[in-house]
Amino acid sequence: MKNPVSTSRDGHILTVTIDRTQVRNALNGAACHALSDVWDDFESNPELWIAIVTGAGDQAFCAGHDLSDDDPMPASGWAGLSSRLAPLTKPLIAAVNGDAYGGGFELVIGCDLVIADEHAHFAMSEPRVGFAALGGGADRLVRRLPTAIAMGLLLTGRRIDASEAHRWGLVNEIAPAGSAMEVARRWADEILRCSPIAVRQTKELALASLEGAAWTGERVAHRAALLDVLMTFEDTQEGIDAFTQKRAPQWKGR
Helix, strand or coil, X not given: CCCCEEEEEECCEEXXXXXXXXXXXXXXXXXXXXXXXXXXXXXXXXXXXXXXXXXXXXXXXXXXXXXXXXXXCCCCCHHHCCCCCCXXXXXXXXXXXXXXXXXXXXXXXXXXXXXXXXXXXXXXXXXXXXXXXXXXXXXXXXXXXXXXXXXXHHHHCCCEEHHHHHHCCCCCEEEXXXXXXXXXXXXXXXXXXXXXXXHHHXXXXXXXHHCCCCCCHHHHHHHXXXXXXXXXXXXXXXXXXXXXXXXXXXXXXX
16 A cells, blocks of 8 residues: 655655645545654654655645544644644644645644745635544634634635735745745755754744743743753854854754
């Protein structure tokens, strides 16, 4: 049986491709289990610093849940992401090569950066087939958008194009047709100019703020302690040395 998810590696970048073109890359239980395994491997591999997730073909990023399938989801939830006790600490980029509907849209907004093909469309379409956005969509959309806009999308299931998604801040950049992966790779290369450890800690702090925990005493103390932690890493000293020596840093991820 064909693997529903394929991966490839280029240096520190992992590319993850949903490959179920016969159903517009909709995910079933097996595909979600496969993605969960991919994210586990990505998170635990010190040589992998960034992941880009995309869909096979040029029509759909992910059409959501394959409604013909009733296999159970992994413990990590929808797309192997929605129910993790802790989010991925490394950057995850969505290269939205086509339509992202329902759970596909949920996967998109579970990523840190979003690059959308100019012909891509988005919809939290679950209510139109009798479901709710249980894979993180309802929770995340109301944090990302003004309430009226988020509720309008959630309660109607209406479709928006890449331009509208970009206008509301759901998309970082619109890519010319067929070039979403190329643009996503450019963003990944920009991230690679930074210390991977500093990037992960920055993501942790940012996500804590989104969850409303940034200004608790515990979080403030954690931020204060990060300087001491950062100074123990080779990459931190490398960044200081490279700056003072006016050269490009050579990150090692340790």
